[in-house]
Amino acid sequence: MKPINLGLIGCGTVGTGVVRILYSKNELLGNRIGIPLNLKYVADLDTTTDRGVTFPPGVMINDAWKIIQDPEIDIVIEMIGGEDLALKLIEAAIEKGKHVVTANKALLAKHGNRLLSAASKKGVDLAYEASVGGCMPIIKTLRESLVGNKVKSMIGILNGTCNYILSKITDEGINFQDALSRAQDSGYAEANPELDIEGLDAAHKLAIVTALAYGTHLDFDNVYIEGISRITPLDIQFAAQFGYRIKLLAISKDHGDTIEARVHPTMIPFDNILSNVNGTLNAVTVTGDAVGDILLYGHGAGMMPTASAVIGDIVDIARNLAFNAAGRLPLLACQPEKISSKSIMPINELVTHYYFRFEAKDQPGVLSKIAGILGKFGISLASVHQKGRKSGGSVPVVMVTHFAQESNVRTAMDEISRLDVVHGAPMVIRIENDNHLE
């Protein structure tokens, strides 16, 4: 049987992992698929670095466009990341009728609708399991295994860097900057960590799985995003006193006409299984109307876990090609003409529980002023914690609310922060009490 020709663009960490699996398991993969895979080209600007694999002559090239132009290439594997060149290459590959595998979540979140629509019109497959959750098969689970469900909600820890940093602050009581340095020293955070710590990476992923869960188009622009850089050891300690841990969660919920989609530091109860997902691990719970809750848990990043997901996609497409069945699976959750136009709810409409921390002057009447403003906006308190008086300086006043609406919380915080007895901006952390798998 004629082999399926692959062209891989971008031989960095994950690309190298993909090459390793393709070379070391060529026979195994052939036995599983029934048709051999042939890695015809690997394109990278750097063709000389020793990647620990031996390329046969002519495989390693420095011109990605040679892969796009080669009529023999069936599947293009885009591993360069970034947006500009990757977008051009994928669009050109689709235009040439080639199938595409990518792990590029930023690209998909921002340009996915255009790419998927082009692929669908051309009848080619575009697979992206590795874009979310590394080796956790969340894309396949949503689009195939849970096809008989209406997804009600989804809560995930989707960024290993943030989870590592928050775990370090929690376990060692160090501050954010020190925890970030540790993450950088250990290779878990980039030199420029903004994409991770500001929540963007998790939001890219949430945009992708939200579209699959609720049958909508991708809508990254309306995902609410808040990073972890303001989280202090003090908040983590207070959280523990209330029975919570702080995690950067990606949350989406179906509200019928609209959906929630938000990424922010969140307090979750100790007995929520996600509160025990530590270090760089990722996990996601999906609640479906038939399955109840299910959890996937594993390594969300790293060379080989991500490469494993890429290989899964390559094999899915190869199996389609062996049966002339490209397009067998819609590229999002539904057939293109059936995609829902449900929109993402503005964050101001969110109703949830909140944790507040105010740095208040150590004098009588402060609590009453704060509580008065909260009351005015209909925000009622489930518990209040005021640290013992300190001579001079400020004391933290900590509160947990019953259900309150975000718009009211924002207006109240604004007013409270203007009180002369309160220093600086209040700390606000949303709480997620929905529990799963208990």
Added chain:
Amino acid sequence: MKPINLGLIGCGTVGTGVVRILYSKNELLGNRIGIPLNLKYVADLDTTTDRGVTFPPGVMINDAWKIIQDPEIDIVIEMIGGEDLALKLIEAAIEKGKHVVTANKALLAKHGNRLLSAASKKGVDLAYEASVGGCMPIIKTLRESLVGNKVKSMIGILNGTCNYILSKITDEGINFQDALSRAQDSGYAEANPELDIEGLDAAHKLAIVTALAYGTHLDFDNVYIEGISRITPLDIQFAAQFGYRIKLLAISKDHGDTIEARVHPTMIPFDNILSNVNGTLNAVTVTGDAVGDILLYGHGAGMMPTASAVIGDIVDIARNLAFNAAGRLPLLACQPEKISSKSIMPINELVTHYYFRFEAKDQPGVLSKIAGILGKFGISLASVHQKGRKSGGSVPVVMVTHFAQESNVRTAMDEISRLDVVHGAPMVIRIENDNHLE
């Protein structure tokens, strides 16, 4: 587009769940697949019970063979369970060129090789995701998502009844019989609970996932099986003192030429995530050479979770049919001619840690006699716990070993049980210290 015709045989709990999803989500499923599903017949001997669904005229029939004989039926959904009739029906359906979906783990474990071989020769699909772990997509994960991995090991809680009973004994200190009664009262155990509590159900499931993980044929006969009926609250308390919880685990590991496949009560450390999977929930960790560890966790049984998995299979096959791609996926892990002949290792060759409890006479020298026999067979102890002397009667002597071989353990236990200072058969529980997702 011509709809795909389904015939469902056996409208019990899960069958009714499948009908509910097919009726309530007919449009949604059509939007997702791109081709409508038509439930042409539902066959059950009982055509009169109110199942909470309204069948259009002519759908409910009492003759399963009418489904097999009807040339319009594309997919047969076998939901009657049991072995004899189900086997005949599935064989006849395959012979007629129909695709089959089943959740019948006992049938697959025992007759799967024959059925899958017949299906493969005939070029029809036989899907069985619902046979293992209810809604957890373990079959799809092993066969598709992890296709680029060599699976190294797999450890699962695959029987909700046993997990419920052990959780009750652990949490409430009641004995096995009382916990079983509770499970029966709550509908979590059958009136005849043998299949569950003796470990057979978990072993059926382990046989299936073992074949998929290691690319072998099904080999239920060689899975080692031990149930939970001898577990006492006392053993659970001792386990806790050593930092362990007791679970009925299904364990398989790759040893190169052979594989381990065993189901038995097992002690696992508190910090192994599986030790916190309680009640009727199921979970499985898979360790692959590329992904590291991943965990799937969810409802392993019940009407709707199982029906959800059945729907996933129906849709997978429907998508194949829409593209004329039946047989796209091999029915086990590899193409039929490439299936490995690796065999399951006899339990006597197992090397692991063990917990022993002896009921010993309360007199001097007993410990030395027991330890002497263990030493003779090369079994060395990691810790020993002897309860304070009781006046008269017996005292429990509890031990945890370093690595020891099962054959030696069995011979030693035999010899120790013949000592006149030891009452009754020793309690032996295997320990699994390999930890995952830490």
